[in-house]
Amino acid sequence: xxxxxxxxxxxxxxxxxxxxxxxxxxxxxxxxxxxxxxxxxxxxxxxxxxxxxxxxxxxxxxxxxxxxxxxxxxxxxxxxxxxxxxxxxxxxxxxxxxxxxxxxxxxxxxxxxxxxxxxxxxxxxxxxxxxxxxxxxxxxxxxxxxxxxxxxxxxxxxxxxxxxxxxxxxxxxxxxxxxxxxxxxxxxxxxxxxxxxxxxxxxxxxxxxxxxxxxxxxxxxxxxxxxxxxxxxxxxxxxxxxxxxxxxxxxxxx
Amino acid sequence: xxxxxxxxxxxxxxxxxxxxxxxxxxxxxxxxxxxxxxxxxxxxxxxxxxxxxxxxxxxxxxxxxxxxxxxxxxxxxxxxxxxxxxxxxxxxxxxxxxxxxxxxxxxxxxxxxxxxxxxxxxxxxxxxxxxxxxxxxxxxxxxxxxxxxxxxxxxxxxxxxxxxxxxxxxxxxxxxxxxxxxxxxxxxxxxxxxxxxxxxxxxxxxxxxxxxxxxxxxxxxxxxxxxxxxxxxxxxxxxxxxxxxxxxxxxxxxxxxxxxxxxxxxxxxxxxxxxxxxxxxxxxxxxxxxxxxxxxxxxxxxxxxxxxxxxxxxxxxxxxxxxxxxxxxxxxxxxxxxxxxxxxxxxxxxxxxxxxxxxxxxxxxxxxxxxxxxxxxxxxxxxxxxxxxxxxxxxxxxxxxxxxxxxxxxxxxxxxxxxxxxxxxxxx
Numbered sequence: 001x002x003x004x005x006x007x008x009x010x011x012x013x014x015x016x017x018x019x020x021x022x023x024x025x026x027x028x029x030x031x032x033x034x035x036x037x038x039x040x041x042x043x044x045x046x047x048x049x050x051x052x053x054x055x056x057x058x059x060x061x062x063x064x065x066x067x068x069x070x071x072x073x074x075x076x077x078x079x080x081x082x083x084x085x086x087x088x089x090x091x092x093x094x095x096x097x098x099x100x101x102x103x104x105x106x107x108x109x110x111x112x113x114x115x116x117x118x119x120x121x122x123x124x125x126x127x128x129x130x131x132x133x134x135x136x137x138x139x140x141x142x143x144x145x146x147x148x149x150x151x152x153x154x155x156x157x158x159x160x161x162x163x164x165x166x167x168x169x170x171x172x173x174x175x176x177x178x179x180x181x182x183x184x185x186x187x188x189x190x191x192x193x194x195x196x197x198x199x200x201x202x203x204x205x206x207x208x209x210x211x212x213x214x215x216x217x218x219x220x221x222x223x224x225x226x227x228x229x230x231x232x233x234x235x236x237x238x239x240x241x242x243x244x245x246x247x248x249x250x251x252x253x254x
Numbered sequence: 255x256x257x258x259x260x261x262x263x264x265x266x267x268x269x270x271x272x273x274x275x276x277x278x279x280x281x282x283x284x285x286x287x288x289x290x291x292x293x294x295x296x297x298x299x300x301x302x303x304x305x306x307x308x309x310x311x312x313x314x315x316x317x318x319x320x321x322x323x324x325x326x327x328x329x330x331x332x333x334x335x336x337x338x339x340x341x342x343x344x345x346x347x348x349x350x351x352x353x354x355x356x357x358x359x360x361x362x363x364x365x366x367x368x369x370x371x372x373x374x375x376x377x378x379x380x381x382x383x384x385x386x387x388x389x390x391x392x393x394x395x396x397x398x399x400x401x402x403x404x405x406x407x408x409x410x411x412x413x414x415x416x417x418x419x420x421x422x423x424x425x426x427x428x429x430x431x432x433x434x435x436x437x438x439x440x441x442x443x444x445x446x447x448x449x450x451x452x453x454x455x456x457x458x459x460x461x462x463x464x465x466x467x468x469x470x471x472x473x474x475x476x477x478x479x480x481x482x483x484x485x486x487x488x489x490x491x492x493x494x495x496x497x498x499x500x501x502x503x504x505x506x507x508x509x510x511x512x513x514x515x516x517x518x519x520x521x522x523x524x525x526x527x528x529x530x531x532x533x534x535x536x537x538x539x540x541x542x543x544x545x546x547x548x549x550x551x552x553x554x555x556x557x558x559x560x561x562x563x564x565x566x567x568x569x570x571x572x573x574x575x576x577x578x579x580x581x582x583x584x585x586x587x588x589x590x591x592x593x594x595x596x597x598x599x600x601x602x603x604x605x606x607x608x609x610x611x612x613x614x615x616x617x618x619x620x621x622x623x624x625x626x627x628x629x630x631x632x633x634x635x636x637x638x639x640x641x642x643x644x645x646x647x648x649x650x651x652x653x654x655x656x657x658x659x660x661x662x663x664x665x666x667x668x669x670x671x672x673x674x675x676x677x678x679x680x681x682x
Contacts, residue, residue, distance in 0.1 A: 026569035028562040035560040037549075038588060041572045044579050051575045052488050064567045071329060229329050232356050232384055233543045234550075235574040246492065250499050 026060045053238045055245045056169050063172040067237055070177055071228045078175070082221050096140040098223060101216050102151070103132050103139025107198045108190050112154035116162045121152035128152075156193075157186025161252045170241050175217075178244040281668050283657045288632040289529040291659030294519060302670040304367040310338045312358075315412050317391045324550055326564035333390040334358075335413050338366050338376040343422040345454070346375040347677065348410055350441075352432030352661075354540025356380045364665055365431070372674035375421050377413050381434055382406060383540065385547040395548050397590050399465070399610050403440035410441070411450060426451040427677050431661055432635070435461035436612065442625060443615050455677045456625045460633055460661050463643060465610040468635040469541070469582040475634070476534025479527040490531070497522055533634070533660075542577035545585045546570075556589045612647075619647050626651045626676045628669060630658035651676075 045051060057063060086094065106129045113121035128151065131144040145151065160182050168181025179187070194200055200209045231239060284300065285291035314332035323330050336357050347369055351362050357378040369376045380387045382402040391409050394401060428451075430438035435458035442456045462468035477483075480490045501521050524532075549556040550564065557573050557580070558564065587603075595601050608614055619625055627648045631641055645652055653672050655663060663669050674680075 026567055028559065028564045028568050030559065030562045033561045035555065037554065037559050037576075038556050039576050039580060039584075041576055044576045052491065053571055053574050053578075057571075060569050061567050064569075068328065068566060232354060232386065233539070234327065234385055234546055235543070235570055235577070238571050238574045243495075246495055247499065250496050254500070254503075 026064070053235075053242050055241050056167070057241065058169045059171065063170065064237060066172040066174055069174060070172065073175060074228055078221055079227070082218055085218050085222060094219075094222065097215065098219055099132075099136070099142050100139040101212075101219050102142075103129065103136070104199050104212070105216075107194065108156075109152055109154050111193060111198075112156055112159045112190075113152055115156070115159045116154065118152070118154070121154065124149050125152050155183075155186050156189040157183035158251065160186055167245065167248060170245065178240055180245070180248065183248070281655060281666075283655070283663050283666060285659065285662060286657055287526060287529075288630075288634050288657070288659040289526055289533060291630075291632070291657060291662035292533055292634055293529050294662060296663070296665060301665045302368065302667045304364065304665075305371060308338050308367055308370045309341075310336050310366070312336050313413075313416050315390070315409060315416065317408060317412060321390075323389060324564060325566050326550060326568060326570070327385075327389050327547075328566040330386065330389045333380060333386055333409065335380070335409075336362075336366065336376075336378040337413075337417050337421070338370045338378075339417075339421050340370070340373070340375050343424050344373055344375050345425045345427055345677075346377065346414075346421065346423045347427040347429055348377050348379060348413075350379050350406065350428075350430030350434035350437045351381040351384070352430075352434045353381060353383050353537065354543060355434075356384050356386060361431075361661075361664070368665065368670050368673065369429075369677075372678060374427065374677070375417075375423065377410075377417070379406065379409060379413070379434075382437065383433065383544045385543050388544060388547045388551055392548070392551065395552060395590055395593050396544060397548075397586065397610075398594065398606070399436070399440045399614065402437055403444045406437055406441050407444050407448065407450075414451075425454045427455040427457070428453045429457040429459065429673075429677070430461075431459040431664065432461065433465070435459050436465060439612060439615060439619060439625070442622070443618050446618070454624060455679065456622075457673060457677055458625065458627045459664065459673070460629055460635070461612065461627070462635050463612050463640045464607075464637070466583070466586065466607055467637045469537070469586075471635060471637065472534055472537040473581045473583065474534070475530045476538050479531035479534065481527065494528065494532070497524075538578065538581070541582040541585065542574075542580060545580055545582075545589075546573055546577040549589070552593075556585075612644075616647055620649075623651070626653070628653050628655075628672060630655045630660070630663065632657055633660050635660050 089097070106125050110122055110125045110129070113119075113125055128142075128144040128149050131147075131149070132139045132142055135141075136143050165182050171179050171181060171184050173179050173184060173187075176187075195209070200212075203209060229236065233239060282300075283291070284296070285294055312334055313336075314334050316332045334357060349362065349365060349369065351357060351359065355362065357380045362378050366376045366378055382388070382392060382396050382405055387405070387409075388396055392402075392405050393408075396402060396405075428438050428442055428445075429435070438456060439458055439461065442453055445451050445453055480487050482489075498518070501518050504521070505518065546557050549558055554560045554562060557576050564570070591603055591606055594606055612619065625648070627644060629636075629641065629644060629652065631654055633641075641654060645654060653676075655669065657663070658666070658669070
């Protein structure tokens, strides 16, 4: 409990520090000798309304700073750790770990299916948890999935969206990457529920919870194939922001 | 019992392979639609068998050590190349990637394995049109055949310097695909003067004949196939993404393997227009990346304001929008041509265009027995007449496949074995 509060304080402090650090201008530095380009935005871009790439991003300076932080974090810490993990464990074992983590995270799926009054989804989630925890040996395997009980993924961000909360501004979260105001609120709520009323509260052992969070983070990164600068584009920030937002719109609509 | 069964199966397979080689079965390629062929990877069972892993190491070159890299490219720190090395004396082949591709794209990695398996040390090089190359290794603007060849030659020289102590080289070879093949032809010609490598073999895989024709064709694929025209681009793009999302959701995951794409494709069954537009879009995006980067590296004035400083937190969104609305031919006419005319006022548009064409070195290509060609009759980057022309220039050093689109058949066993046979001097 104490450690949760301490962690949250740390995160808040780090976030505000980064905010101050990166609250710099997003305009290019110009001087007297600056001349407009041949193909200016005003001349080239026709049509009304924002272009596809122009996503609401009111804290772009901060976001670009976090993006840079994430790039270095990924390159020097996260990816080396993930690579070691992949080197040590055979693919088969990695998949078992992923399954076990998914099984524990069914807690969030259950609560959010209930919040959205999706009782069928909640029922399936409950059955999946029961089957996979027993026959699937603590969730290492997913027999429920092979029987047609597909994962009913929901989170609090989607719950908020379900009740009509809009995306809000785009946010790049430290370490976790692209998000928006709604999904970030959701993430905080889900994390709080997980620690205060969910599996973490049940276990009530800091060492186990910390080990779970660590493994879960590595497993999550292991499952995301994205690598920074792999697009070979100077507009990677814009592309990622656009795709995240479009995907989020799509998920909300379906 | 199980062991016996395995043995029987294995013997069966071996006999089948022997039989298959002896009878030289006809070339079979599953995609007859050239757009389909270009987009789709071959399913695993039809592909050449390759080792899971080959010994490689990456190394970084600083071509212009005094060059200050603009802060907006904060993630750039030298040009990275890959070496795949044999543990014995072997020929060294340089491979140049296609438009906008880096040394380590899945296609480059696979080609590296084909060549490694064929007995070569392999150095994989990023295309001169990729932003990493433009930032770290281009002397000026990218896009001119002669200057790009000079830039590449400089990189190859330094790359060999870095690895020469670690590998034992018997002779040098050169290859590239798509624009990389076009580059390779001009690099081979340059080497005839500089004589640093004296390439024994040069293999061009699906090169364009006229660069201008090819880039115009590719760009038209986008413009002509987005339903309702480019004003409706956003709607089309959202639909494509939604379709893809629904299929990956159904399949439970997404990955970029041939088998996955194949399965996703079967469920989606996209129209020919969609495929063509996607190919055009990929090209447009690659060239936009190059154009923006080249502009920043050369002081701006085309996409970004002249003499403005872009920092690591500058928003690039508006420049991105402009870059994606810029065609390669706009870049050629509005930026590249004036750039060269400033250096040599006599240079006409036609003269620069002629330089961006294999015909410019036709005599050399025709007379040089060491240069071979692989191409496909239905390659979408060619214009009518190109295949006949190439056949005429390369004669029996050309191997033209009836189908395969633009490099779709690159890892077909017949194509891969032609590559190795030619490069190892075992043709005919």
